[in-house]
Amino acid sequence: MQIKSANFVVSNSDVKKCPNEPIPEYAFIGRSNVGKSSLINMLTDRKHLAKTSGRPGKTQLINHFRINEQWFLVDLPGYGYAKVSKKVKSTFQKFITQYFSQREQLVSAFVLIDIRHDPQKIDMEFMEWLGENQIPFSIIFTKADKLKPKAIERHVDNYINTLLEGVWEEAPNYFVTSSTSGMGKDEILNYIEGINNQIK
Numbered sequence: 793m794q795i796k797s798a799n800f801v802v803s804n805s806d807v808k809k810c811p812n813e814p815i816p817e818y819a820f821i822g823r824s825n826v827g828k829s830s831l832i833n834m835l836t837d838r839k840h841l842a843k844t845s846g847r848p849g850k851t852q853l854i855n856h857f858r859i860n861e862q863w864f865l866v867d868l869p870g871y872g873y874a875k876v877s878k879k880v881k882s883t884f885q886k887f888i889t890q891y892f893s894q895r896e897q898l899v900s901a902f903v904l905i906d907i908r909h910d911p912q913k914i915d916m917e918f919m920e921w922l923g924e925n926q927i928p929f930s931i932i933f934t935k936a937d938k939l940k941p942k943a944i945e946r947h948v949d950n951y952i953n954t955l956l957e958g959v960w961e962e963a964p965n966y967f968v969t970s971s972t973s974g975m976g977k978d979e980i981l982n983y984i985e986g987i988n989n990q991i992k
């Protein structure tokens with residue numbers, strides 16, 4: 793799929809105020825600093841569409857971007873960032889949970905995982921919560937440019953095996969990406985295009 797247009801629509805902390813066009817929507821979620829906003833910029837070929845930062849906790853609201861006038865990409869705040877106050881953290885958690893449980897346009901979530909790290913409890917629990925709430929998701933491994941090909945394979949295998957040893961009977965769909973090299977871009981955009989065509 794070619795990205796012909798990518799426009800910021802609105803930011804807010806209330807799922808009820810999200811745009812109401814009935815078009816397919818895909819949301820990016822994961823720990824702070826995992827690379828959600830960078831991935832959105834990489835996928836859309838726009839360097840500054842979503843705001844990124846080396847410091848965790850940059851994205852603090854639900855951000856809607858309209859792509860090709862046909863579907864939405866959503867950038868969300870990260871979970872599990874220890875340095876924001878408990879109050880801010882629980883506010884995030886509340887509106888993220890409300891977003892995922894109430895947003896009717898949501899077709900699929902993408903759960904981003906830093907490919908360098910061992911499986912973390914918070915990500916596992918979040919994926920289980922998505923499963924319990926019947927919210928479809930794929931995994932996106934980020935920052936693959938930081939590992940050599942053999943190590944990429946080893947880390948992905950280890951991650952998927954950990955999921956299969958846990959509550960998952962089937963391995964989720966996954967993508968391996970790098971926002972600096974563009975790795976995984978075509979795969980993700982083709983995947984989204986495939987779903988959009990099925991919905992039409």
Ligand code: GTP
Binds near residue numbers: 849868870871971
């Ligand atoms: P929050 O909004 O704080 O939740 O973070 P985020 O998940 O949106 O992360 P963001 O895209 O802001 O990126 C965090 C840091 O990781 C930035 O310094 C990025 O430049 C860096 N980064 C993101 N993706 C990649 C990648 O694929 N490769 C490398 N090498 N660095 C990346």
Ligand code: MG
Binds near residue numbers: 844867868
């Ligand atoms: Mg962000």
